[in-house]
Amino acid sequence: MKFEKEAEEIIKLVGGKDNIVSLVHCATRLRFKLKNTSIPNKAELEKMKDVLSVVNSGGQYQVVIGNKVSDYFATIIKKLGLNESSSTEKGEKVSIISMIFETISGAFSPLIPALAGAGMVKALLTVLTSFGLMSDTTSTYAILSAAGNGVFYLLPVFLGITLAKKLGANMFVGGAIGAALLDPSYTALIGAEGIVDFLGVNVKPIDYASSVFPIFVSIFIYYWVDKLLKKIILKDLQLFLVPMFALLIMVPLTVILFGPFGTNVGNIISNSVMWLIERSNLLAGIVLGAGMPFLAIFGLHWGFTPITLQNLNTTGGDPIEGAAVAAVFAQIGIALGLFLKSKKHTQLRSLTGSTSITGILAGVTEPIIYGVILKYRRTIPILAIAGGIGGAICGAFGVTCNAYVFHNIFSAPVYTPFLGYVLGVGTALVIGTILAYFFGLSDEEIKEMEEESKNSVKENMEKELNLEGSKDEKEVEELVSPIKGEQINLSEVDDEVFSSGAVGAGLGIIPEVGEVISPVNGTVTTIFPTKHAIGIVSESGAEILIHIGLNTVELDGKYYEVHINSGDKVVKGQKLVSFDIEGIKSEGYSTVTPVLVTNTSDLKDVIVIENKSINKGNTIIKVVH
Numbered sequence: 001m002k003f004e005k006e007a008e009e010i011i012k013l014v015g016g017k018d019n020i021v022s023l024v025h026c027a028t029r030l031r032f033k034l035k036n037t038s039i040p041n042k043a044e045l046e047k048m049k050d051v052l053s054v055v056n057s058g059g060q061y062q063v064v065i066g067n068k069v070s071d072y073f074a075t076i077i078k079k080l081g082l083n084e085s086s087s088t089e090k091g092e093k094v095s096i097i098s099m100i101f102e103t104i105s106g107a108f109s110p111l112i113p114a115l116a117g118a119g120m121v122k123a124l125l126t127v128l129t130s131f132g133l134m135s136d137t138t139s140t141y142a143i144l145s146a147a148g149n150g151v152f153y154l155l156p157v158f159l160g161i162t163l164a165k166k167l168g169a170n171m172f173v174g175g176a177i178g179a180a181l182l183d184p185s186y187t188a189l190i191g192a193e194g195i196v197d198f199l200g201v202n203v204k205p206i207d208y209a210s211s212v213f214p215i216f217v218s219i220f221i222y223y224w225v226d227k228l229l230k231k232i233i234l235k236d237l238q239l240f241l242v243p244m245f246a247l248l249i250m251v252p253l254t255v256i257l258f259g260p261f262g263t264n265v266g267n268i269i270s271n272s273v274m275w276l277i278e279r280s281n282l283l284a285g286i287v288l289g290a291g292m293p294f295l296a297i298f299g300l301h302w303g304f305t306p307i308t309l310q311n312l313n314t315t316g317g318d319p320i321e322g323a324a325v326a327a328v329f330a331q332i333g334i335a336l337g338l339f340l341k342s343k344k345h346t347q348l349r350s351l352t353g354s355t356s357i358t359g360i361l362a363g364v365t366e367p368i369i370y371g372v373i374l375k376y377r378r379t380i381p382i383l384a385i386a387g388g389i390g391g392a393i394c395g396a397f398g399v400t401c402n403a404y405v406f407h408n409i410f411s412a413p414v415y416t417p418f419l420g421y422v423l424g425v426g427t428a429l430v431i432g433t434i435l436a437y438f439f440g441l442s443d444e445e446i447k448e449m450e451e452e453s454k455n456s457v458k459e460n461m462e463k464e465l466n467l468e469g470s471k472d473e474k475e476v477e478e479l480v481s482p483i484k485g486e487q488i489n490l491s492e493v494d495d496e497v498f499s500s501g502a503v504g505a506g507l508g509i510i511p512e513v514g515e516v517i518s519p520v521n522g523t524v525t526t527i528f529p530t531k532h533a534i535g536i537v538s539e540s541g542a543e544i545l546i547h548i549g550l551n552t553v554e555l556d557g558k559y560y561e562v563h564i565n566s567g568d569k570v571v572k573g574q575k576l577v578s579f580d581i582e583g584i585k586s587e588g589y590s591t592v593t594p595v596l597v598t599n600t601s602d603l604k605d606v607i608v609i610e611n612k613s614i615n616k617g618n619t620i621i622k623v624v625h
Contacts, residue, residue: 007075015039025073032061052502107163110588121148122403126413156215167223173243180251181208212306214262218254281395288323289391290384317400326390328407329425331368332359333432363406382435390428477540479519479621481614485511498594505606506596516577518570531560542623543599550590559583
């Protein structure tokens with residue numbers, strides 16, 4: 001068996017056989033489910049030669065191995081006498097609060113692009129009407145307003161779909177339950193004169209458009225109804241009887257019981273948060289501004305999303321995001337401060353420059369949190385200070401966010417009062433920048449970077465000379481793009497293991513066509529059973545991983561078709577895999593495809609060619625052997 005000693009060491013360091021419930025793997029990671037995640041020795045694991053990183057996320061203890069993961073997996077499985085379904089023991093207990101937040105996160109995550117995009121449309125309309133460039137009485141405004149409001153109005157439908165999928169029930173039946181609450185036959189009963197009843201039971205019709213909590217309660221109940229129906233209905237009849245009875249049961253129960261209950265729960269929670277804010281805007285601003293990034297690290301910030309949407313629906317403005325916006329600009333300030341500090345440190349300068357731009361223009365700051373702040377931990381108290389002060393100012397002015405948007409410069413018009421917003425985010429940005437510049441890096445870190453920078457300049461000069469003077473084609477190998485699409489930097493890939501470069505150097509591609517070709521002449525070394533990733537070794541020895549989509553191992557091969565076999569010799573441009581882009585997206589997964597050279601450390605250099613739009617066959621990487 002390969003890596004026998006290393007496998008034994010990994011088993012030992014994750015807590016031994018008795019601590020392991022199950023083990024699966026994807027293209028790069030061993031995904032352990034453990035009884036107790038506090039037992040593993042992360043520091044010692046990361047010291048192992050082939051271990052690139054260790055991540056505890058999503059209920060899995062992930063040991064990142066890279067292209068050797070399948071060999072490690074096979075050896076560990078044999079030593080454990082374990083397979084994916086062999087254990088019936090439960091893993092480490094998760095608190096109810098954690099489960100709730102994780103479920104909320106899973107329900108809202110697929111909707112964030114639509115919610116954020118629609119929010120920006122509303123922000124644009126605010127600008128146009130504020131400056132007199134468009135009247136809110138025109139048909140043009142009405143059509144654009146529909147573009148901005150549609151996803152919010154139909155939120156019960158979308159949440160019915162995503163939440164049912166997250167829980168494991170039929171997502172389209174979940175969507176149908178939400179749709180029933182918005183059907184004109186039901187909405188016509190709202191405000192109707194006389195008694196409204198269902199089979200003699202009094203009903204109080206409520207407007208559920210843009211609501212959150214009622215559909216959450218309803219779909220949670222539907223999940224158990226669906227399981228019960230599948231137990232008592234013959235399998236041959238389940239196709240139509242299960243959804244039929246689910247709708248007959250859930251829609252009346254929702255309008256009679258679960259909907260009003262969910263509405264009351266939402267109002268209680270929202271009113272409680274608002275009460276706290278009203279008692280002390282200043283204190284609430286400090287807590288939200290300083291604490292929101294740390295909640296985001298653990299995914300707990302999703303717990304505020306239903307409250308935010310509830311506030312937007314009932315009052316038209318949300319003070320939670322009105323204060324939390326300061327945290328975003330504090331993070332951007334830290335990235336800017338380190339960017340200005342790192343004039344000679346090309347790697348850090350590149351990272352902080354790109355992440356600060358992403359934060360300013362898009363409001364996406366996860367690359368700053370994971371790539372900068374958690375790496376340079378002297379910036380953590382700076383984040384709390386800058387965010388807390390900025391949040392306090394926003395809170396003192398009573399700033400509210402009046403549309404669901406990502407916090408970036410383009411969404412500025414949706415905050416009121418505007419002066420308080422500008423002072424709050426401006427203060428957070430300036431304090432974050434100044435403190436990060438003067439205190440964000442230790443003298444030792446700066447000295448190490450200076451040495452790395454000198455070595456990097458020297459190495460780059462040597463490489464350029466080698467590239468210009470070399471006539472041996474095998475010294476410089478060109479990899480062509482395996483997919484037609486839009487190229488993005490590896491740091492922009494929404495997976496910290498890939499974006500950190502732990503697996504290898506490379507880039508990401510947003511596919512436009514669902515077809516993968518070979519980027520080199522070589523041999524197919526690995527085809528994962530789930531078909532979502534393929535490994536190739538070129539004739540010159542470059543080891544390449546093409547990972548089609550993020551977390552798509554969970555699709556178990558659905559939407560993928562492989563056209564070659566492991567061990568096949570392939571030529572540059574040969575079709576390897578076909579995949580259904582829309583099908584993958586419909587399941588809530590990203591199709592962003594990392595293309596990586598996984599044995600980067602064994603090579604003289606891996607040079608990524610910067611492109612925007614790339615066709616299959618365009619050169620994307622040069623490998624120097």
